[in-house]
Amino acid sequence: MPPPHERGQPPSRRRMLALPAVCPCEAIAPAPLLASLLSLAADAAAGSRLGALPALRGAAREAVRIAGLLLAFLEAVRDAASDDGAPLPEAAVLGLSELHVALQKLRLLLADCGRKGARLWVLMNAETAASELRVVMGSVATAVEVLPEGVAAASDEARELAGMVSAHAWRAAARLRPDLEDGRAARGVRSVLARFAGGATPDAEDARHVLARVGAATWSGCAEEAAFLEAEMLERLETGGEDDNDLVLIAGLLAFLLYCRVVLFDRIDDSDNKAAAVARPAARCAAWINPEALQCPITLELMTDPVTVATGQTYDRASIKKWIKSGCRTCPVTGERLRSAELVPNAAARGIIEQLLLSRGVVPPHEPSGKHRCAVDRTASPFGAAAAGGARLAAAFLVARLSRGAPEQQRKASYEARKLSKRNVFYRACLVEAGAVPWLLHLLSSADATVQDNAVAGLLNLSKHPAGRAALVEAGGVGLIVDAVNVAGRVEARQNAAAVLFYLSSNPEYCEEISRIPEAIPTLVGLARDGAYRGRKNALVSLYGLLQCADAHGRAVSAGAVAALAGLLLGSAAVGGGGSEGDDLAVDAVALLARLAEQPAGARAVAASSELVTRLVDFLGESASRSAREHCASLLAALGRHGGDRVLALLGKLPALMPALYALIADGTPQAVRKARWLVNEIHQHYEQRHPPAAPPATGDHRIIRV
Structure with missing residues (x-):
């Protein structure tokens, strides 16, 4: 069965400081090209967004000023052409096209430099951004100079503005550099990363100075920057072809921000900040x-x-x-x-x-795709010593707060542990190594529902790591997780606790320990019967894992698992409407019933309901999933094997069964074909040999087909 339900995918986006530009078509007329240039220049000249730039403030302002001059020049060219009534010469297309490409890049570059959440990344790439800005300014100057004389000197005003644009753009191309404060702040970040790499605690004032420079001097500001860097890293890992040096830098900056968020701020947000x-x-x-x-x-x-x-x-x-x-x-x-x-x-x-x-x-949930999960798996090892050192320091600090902090500090630490463990395998390992699992288990008994919810979610994330599962079992946490499924304060916490049991059930030894707890299986059966979709899904997959332990079958049957699963299967038939989540749960219910029916007690419990058996036959014929039909065939075969003549007689009376079995024999998997053939032959033998007809048929038209 599949793991707990995960869906969704973050949209792909242009990589920061990558400046794709589309060259206009060679056959384009000068007039529409000029109109597009005017729009681009107006956009670049709108410098109101540059007030919060973390770096390149002086250089960006100079570029915006030159864009304003260029806009005035283009407007003068347009006005002159309009007054004269003469169209622009075709020879102007080359120069205007070069100018169009340069302005596209300038607009993208300014947008990146002012992008909220990417301030630290821009600061650390200020030299690269300045270099791109110099190239763009050189392109603007060259494009203006190669414009035909009739365009550059369309009027006295246009001639004067063309000279100013060219002169200022060439001067900017030669001298634009990052600000001095940019360099100081970047060196401060590198100093902190060096201390991380050496396992030393950085100077808090150095970190605060950097945060103030980039405008991220609050918890929410750090979280916003960290979210951008995390998305940037995972996207590079998803798409492949990443630059190892870039990944090392991104991972180091992410560790820096996480450390700042965890250590420098006592609360998630102050009442006077933006968040x-x-x-x-x-x-x-x-x-x-x-x-x-x-x-x-x-x-x-x-x-x-x-x-x-x-x-x-x-x-x-x-x-x-x-x-x-x-x-x-x-x-x-x-x-x-x-x-x-x-x-x-x-x-x-x-x-x-x-x-x-x-x-x-x-x-709010982030539900990754398959590629995204592969990218997360690639974070099992840190990208660089700085990222490893920063993550370990942050994890150690969090565990100290979880164990000895005041209630408000524990609340914040539980939330940080939840976030830290969510999409980075190495961070999970750091938290387990620092001893976070026993303290998160301790917080399951918190009277604060938020703390309890954060603790369960953190344990769910850590249970995805083998060391996390081992630490949870060694700390005696299995019973606490079972209790959380049953009595946690929030629905989400109960659902997440059930998912923890799913990950624990991947180990046969842990399965036995879970099944020995009297309340474990009845609690999961109750959630599968009465929970919301996600809770039911998690309960079903957890039960499926637990049933690899032979002793769990009898407990599941005694707890009413067959009735609960029958309710899901019969409910999906009553609701109808393909494509619903009810159908998804029905597939899981059939798989679980098939596993229960492997033992005689489970098979007898399923066969006791003729309505359920009839529904299984209908499900076999209507399901579009090959795996679902295979589970259904295995279940019906188990019923026939353990139920004997009574079940075979019931199956033989259902008209929909034989067509469904023959269809499965035609296109099913080898295992499904074997089960279907056995069941067809058993039903035929039941009516032929064990219960022959009272009198032979009048004609020889009826024959038994062996398969």
């Missing part, structure tokens, strides 16, 4: 948000990745994709035929959902 100002509207908005309006119409669960289809209706991406993939090309709400399968992200709905979750103290 708190954002949090207050988030809390206020929760009062007027109707959560039901944010539920996916298909699953009736809160959407995590809302997208809009051609009819204007919004659904969760995973749900509508399953709907479309199942062959339904109509809108589930309106019934209209979908003209296109395109799914447009609904950013407004996503923002409202994130605010709603934050107002409830829940971190």
Whole structure:
């Protein structure tokens, strides 16, 4: 069975300080090219966004000033052409095209330098950015000089402005450099990274000076910078072809920011900073948000990745994709035929959902793709000694706060541990090595629901690491996790606790320890029966893992697992509508029933419900998943093997069974084919040999087909 449900993928984006530009078509007319240039120059000359630049402040202001001169020159050329009524000469296309490419790069460069969240990265790449800026200024100067005389001197004003643009651009191309303060701040960062590499604690004042320079002197500012660097690293790992030196620098800067966030700030946010100002509207908005309006119409669960289809209706991406993939090309709400399968992200709905979750103290989920998970796996080793040293220092500090901190400090430390362990395997190892697991287990009994939620989520992340699972079991935490599934204060915490049991169940020894706890299996069965989708999913996969322990079968049957799974399977039939999450749970339910039926007690419990057996036959015929049909065939074969003649007689009376079995024999997997053939032959033998007809048929038209 698959691991707990994970979906989604962060969108790809242009890499920072990469300046792609499209050269205009050679056949383009000068007039539209000039109009496009005017738009580009106006955009570059709008320097209001440069007030918070972390680096290159003087150089960027000079570039903006030259862009303003260039805009004035282009406007003069346009006005002169309009007054004369004569079109621009075709010979102007070459120079204007070169100018167009240069302005595209200038606009991208200025946007990168002013990008919020990327300030530290820009500071450390100030020399590269300045070099690109000098090249762009040289290109602007050259392009203006090669313009035909009729364009450059279209009027006296144009001639004067052309000379000014050329002179100032050449001078900027020769002298633009990072500011002196940029160099001091960058050296301060390198000093901190050097101390990280040596395992020494850096000077807090050096770190504060750097944060003040880049405008990230608050916890939220550090978090924003760290989020950008983390996304930058994972994207480079996903796409491949990364520069090792860049990865070492990114990892070192990320460790620097995490250390600052953990050590320098006592609270997640102060009341007077920007993040708190954002949090207050988030809390206020929760009062007027109707959560039901944010539920996916298909699953009736809160959407995590809302997208809009051609009819204007919004659904969760995973749900509508399953709907479309199942062959339904109509809108589930309106019934209209979908003209296109395109799914447009609904950013407004996503923002409202994130605010709603934050107002409830829940971190909005980041649901990675397969490539993203591979990228996370590649962070098992640190990129450089500085990243390793900084992560170890931050982890040690967090564990000290978890163990000896005041309640407010423990609350912050639990949140930091949750974030630190989320998308970096090495950080998980550092936290386990520092002894975070026993203290997170201790916080499961906290009266603060937020602390409890953070502790469970942190343990879930650490349980993905082999050393984390071992530390959790050695600390006697299995029983505490089971209790959290049952009595945790928040639904998300109970769901995450069930997922911890799934990761523990990957080890047979841990399975036995979990199954020996009397409440473990009944608790998971109860969550599978009564929980929300994610809780049910996690409970099902956890139970599936536990059933590799033979003793767990009897406990699961006694706990009512068959009835709970039958409810999921029969419920999916009652709801109908392919592509829903109910179908996903039904597939997992069949797989789990198949594993239960491997033992006689489980098979008898399943066969006791003729309604369930009938539904299994229908499921075999209607399921589009080959694995689901294989599980179903294994389950029916186990019923026939352990249930004897009574079950075979029941199966033989179901008209939908034989066509489904023959279809599976035609295109199923080798294992499924073997099960289907055995079941067909057993049913035939039951009616032929063990229970022959009272009288032979009148004609020889009826024959038994052996398979």
